[in-house]
Amino acid sequence: MRFLMTTFGSRGDVEPIAGLAAALRAQGAEAVVCAPPDEEFARLLAGLGVELVPMGAPVRPQISGAKPPSTADAPRRAAGLVEAQYETVMAAGEGCDAVVGTGLPPVGARLAAERLGARFVFAGFVPGVLPSPDHRPLGRPGKPFPEGETDNLVLWEVDRENLQALYGPPLDARRAELGMEPVPDVRDYLLDHRPWLATDPGLGPWAEAPGYEIEHPGAWFVPDERPLPADLEAFLDAGGPPVYVGFGSMPFQSGRDAAAAAVAAIRDQGRRVVVSRGWADLAADGDDCFAVGEANHRRLFARAAAVVHHGGAGTTHKAALAGAPQVVVPQIADQPYWAGRVAALGLGAAHDGPNPTYESMTEALAVALAPETKARAAGFAAGMRTDGAERAARLLIEGGRR
Incomplete structure (x- = not known):
């Protein structure tokens, strides 16, 4: 057939x-x-x-x-x-x-x-x-x-x-x-x-x-059994679980602006960062930040303290399946829907609007990094199809x- x-x-x-x-x-x-x-x-x-x-x-x-x-x-x-x-x-x-x-x-x-x-x-x-x-x-x-x-x-x-x-x-x-x-x-x-x-x-x-x-x-x-790149594994092993930041196919400026606010807030909470380059071509800045291209997201998200992203259906599903708390910064199309679902299910925070600031990201991260959010995310992942x-x-x- x-x-x-x-x-x-x-x-x-x-x-x-x-x-x-x-x-x-x-x-x-x-x-x-x-x-x-x-x-x-x-x-x-x-x-x-x-x-x-x-x-x-x-x-x-x-x-x-x-x-x-x-x-x-x-x-x-x-x-x-x-x-x-x-x-x-x-x-x-x-x-x-x-x-x-x-x-x-x-x-x-x-x-x-x-x-x-x-x-x-x-x-x-x-x-x-x-x-x-x-x-x-x-x-x-x-x-x-x-x-x-x-x-x-x-x-x-x-x-x-x-x-x-x-x-x-x-x-x-x-x-x-x-x-x-x-x-x-x-x-x-x-x-x-x-x-x-x-x-x-x-x-x-x-x-x-x-x-x-x-x-x-x-x-x-997509079936994906790829190991994570060796240099990414080394970064993950060198400290506590980082926060992932990625804005997928979001255009150059909106992706970079959102990522900059997120990284600043994450660092001030004493966390390391993994940045996904994406279509905005994000880059690492400092020893506490690692930039990655294509990678097995389910494996990477399982090792993240939280996942900050734009709310695409695929990223939202993969983060949920990995049991990772989420901060969704919706930009367009279906992304506000997925942000709302993440918040309604207690799997993380939905940012209000597409333009985060240091203050708004700090508030959202406080929700995502709370122990009870991690527990709910892990429980939800266990029931996913x-x-x-x-x-x-x-x-x-x-x-x-x-």
Whole structure:
């Protein structure tokens, strides 16, 4: 059996489908991933023996470049994304039993799957991409949410309008070229009433919503048995557990500003620091600070006193699985949701806003480094599901056999 997965976004969008692809291969299926041709994505997938079919332009220069994407440019980027998804999946998807679409709305991939006669599955990595009266939708370019509105169903209708306005025109234009009817509701077309949610049920729970049959297999982790680099091991062994600071794919300036405030507060508490370079290219400063590139985060986080990060779904799940207390400094998209979950579960602190100061980081670290927070984080980790990718792979294979 052959399955194609597609995404467009940062590492947090690519790594989960790499985990699913690895699980499919382990169960005897063929897996292909269509994703941006960033070097780190290619390296990740090659290490798992998974084929990467390049889709569009590399993402990192777009996010970390001198001119990051703007809201005003959203319609043009949406049209380009629909085109890139459709063309790439059509070329790579021949003979596929199913197409799994994730990341920025995979509308073009959905159309390609329809044309190929393959099953299509939309998978989200945060509950806020799936309509429910129990949570707000994530923000999207277009019409703003009504000020002070608290009815989530009203907000989801605004989200429906925005999704239609962004992706409806390029989708229908391509369908017209193919002699197909327009799509009256992009969201219903994309979700098909049977979407998947790839989150840990405790960390990112789902509440049932009328009209949708949600499959919730758990979070998708990449199998990673790599040892930590020898110089990092030496640093860890040379003193007490450090505090990890990393802001993933956050752009140059926001990542550096947040890291600087965090490192200053950590040092004043007598703690050492491990800094993840990330897309902001953070650097170490002093003997009590170590800068690391790619590393086995689950092993590293298990040796950290706390993990300070931006709140990406992948980092939040890995820190929780390692039993590490967290300080989440949310910047964009789904990150405020994960910050709120960490705080609500007592696994650490959610920073109020994206711009930490020395004072605000000191307060957040006091929460994260408290003994009771460490105890709750360890207890929560013991109950987390680690087989989400394997469960999702079985669902795909079994669905393809019916």
